[in-house]
Amino acid sequence: MTETILKIEDLTVSFDGFKAINNLNLSLKKGELRVIIGPNGAGKTTLQDVITGKVQPTTGQVYFKGRKITGLSEHEVARLGIGRKFQTPRVYLNLTVRQNLDLACNRNKNLLSTLFKTIPSTEKRHVVGLLETIGLTAKADLSASLLSHGEKQRLEIGMLVAQSPDLLLVDEPVAGLTDEETENVGALLLALAESHSIIVIEHDMEFVRQIARQVTVLHQGSVLFEGMMDEVQTNPNVIEVYLGKSPELTPEQMTVLQIIALFIDSDGLFEIDDKRQIISEVAAKFAGGQDPTLVEETLQLYLSEEIEWDYAIAQLQHPGQKEQVLQLSQDILTSRGMESSECKIYQTLVQQLTKEDVVPNAEEAF
Numbered sequence: 001m002t003e004t005i006l007k008i009e010d011l012t013v014s015f016d017g018f019k020a021i022n023n024l025n026l027s028l029k030k031g032e033l034r035v036i037i038g039p040n041g042a043g044k045t046t047l048q049d050v051i052t053g054k055v056q057p058t059t060g061q062v063y064f065k066g067r068k069i070t071g072l073s074e075h076e077v078a079r080l081g082i083g084r085k086f087q088t089p090r091v092y093l094n095l096t097v098r099q100n101l102d103l104a105c106n107r108n109k110n111l112l113s114t115l116f117k118t119i120p121s122t123e124k125r126h127v128v129g130l131l132e133t134i135g136l137t138a139k140a141d142l143s144a145s146l147l148s149h150g151e152k153q154r155l156e157i158g159m160l161v162a163q164s165p166d167l168l169l170v171d172e173p174v175a176g177l178t179d180e181e182t183e184n185v186g187a188l189l190l191a192l193a194e195s196h197s198i199i200v201i202e203h204d205m206e207f208v209r210q211i212a213r214q215v216t217v218l219h220q221g222s223v224l225f226e227g228m229m230d231e232v233q234t235n236p237n238v239i240e241v242y243l244g245k246s247p248e249l250t251p252e253q254m255t256v257l258q259i260i261a262l263f264i265d266s267d268g269l270f271e272i273d274d275k276r277q278i279i280s281e282v283a284a285k286f287a288g289g290q291d292p293t294l295v296e297e298t299l300q301l302y303l304s305e306e307i308e309w310d311y312a313i314a315q316l317q318h319p320g321q322k323e324q325v326l327q328l329s330q331d332i333l334t335s336r337g338m339e340s341s342e343c344k345i346y347q348t349l350v351q352q353l354t355k356e357d358v359v360p361n362a363e364e365a366f
């Protein structure tokens with residue numbers, strides 16, 4: 001059985017009577033990569049503050065590697081092996097990339113000794129390995145001030161790893177990054193997950209999909225839902241929290257809506273105003289007796305999340321769902337006076353959905 005590295009039991013944190021964390025329970029296995037999401041004010045920062053000893057809980061306990069760490073200071077928690085990376089990079093801009101890593105490897109020494117003393121060969125090897133892991137070998141001797149925002153994020157993750165923590169807490173590592181840098185950071189975290197336990201706090205859903213296995217959704221200081229990303233996205237309670245309310249649709253219908261949202265949003269297929277109109281029409285079809293704006297908002301949410309075709313298509317489990325996707329997309333084309341036989345995107349969709357097994361790289365076709 002895999003060892004539990006972090007266990008949080010009945011945790012409550014009150015600020016003047018307001019419960020920022022409310023009877024929260026969470027458990028993380030050794031070697032697990034866990035993503036924690038939640039709307040503003042859900043308690044994500046407070047949770048990290050409690051784990052790292054910055055804030056002490058009102059009630060409840062935190063156990064790390066089987067040891068109770070509630071009551072310990074930030075410094076003591078860090079020494080036991082929990083490393084934290086804040087949202088904004090905190091690298092030394094006046095030092096080179098390599099010097100930043102040297103310093104992180106030598107937290108117990110001071111800046112001057114790191115800069116002017118000979119570094120032992122084992123530490124040198126460690127830094128060389130780290131540079132490679134974070135993809136900054138070619139920039140090792142550049143000043144950190146010359147790095148892009150994404151490279152600074154990777155450097156700081158490297159600095160965190162340099163201290164050999166067993167558990168890494170990483171707060172919103174891709175906020176403000178380009179798509180390419182987001183992918184790089186994702187790949188770095190996945191590589192690190194092979195040898196570390198990692199908790200990532202994140203808002204960017206596309207990124208969550210890239211790295212996520214198990215996702216915990218926080219809401220009002222408690223765990224609202226825990227599961228794999230596809231379950232999270234179609235869970236009515238989670239959608240309700242993100243939108244304020246949720247349509248009464250089954251997870252299977254939600255998945256169909258995801259693909260229809262992608263279809264409507266396909267490059268060059270419809271004008272932007274027409275897209276809005278189509279979304280309303282599809283929403284009305286799905287709404288049944290309920291308010292169609294709820295379905296419309298769900299469709300808009302899926303559009304804003306930039307779900308990938310491959311991912312969405314892989315979620316379709318039942319032949320009935322595939323038929324529904326094809327029928328709806330054909331109806332949309334017909335309603336716009338377009339021939340489905342002349343629509344490349346529709347034809348590709350047909351090919352994808354009528355195959356026995358869904359083939360990877362559907363996205364290329366779209």
Ligand SMILES: Nc1ncnc2c1ncn2[C@@H]1O[C@H](COP(=O)(O)OP(=O)(O)OP(=O)(O)O)[C@@H](O)[C@H]1O
Nearest residue numbers: 015018019020038039040041042043044045046047
């Ligand atoms: N020191 C404090 N004193 C009073 N209230 C606080 C304090 N710290 C946090 N809170 C409140 O606790 C709740 C949870 O805050 P927290 O910052 O943990 O949420 P979050 O999920 O990190 O939100 P965000 O995504 O906006 O950063 C919020 O309502 C916040 O206003």
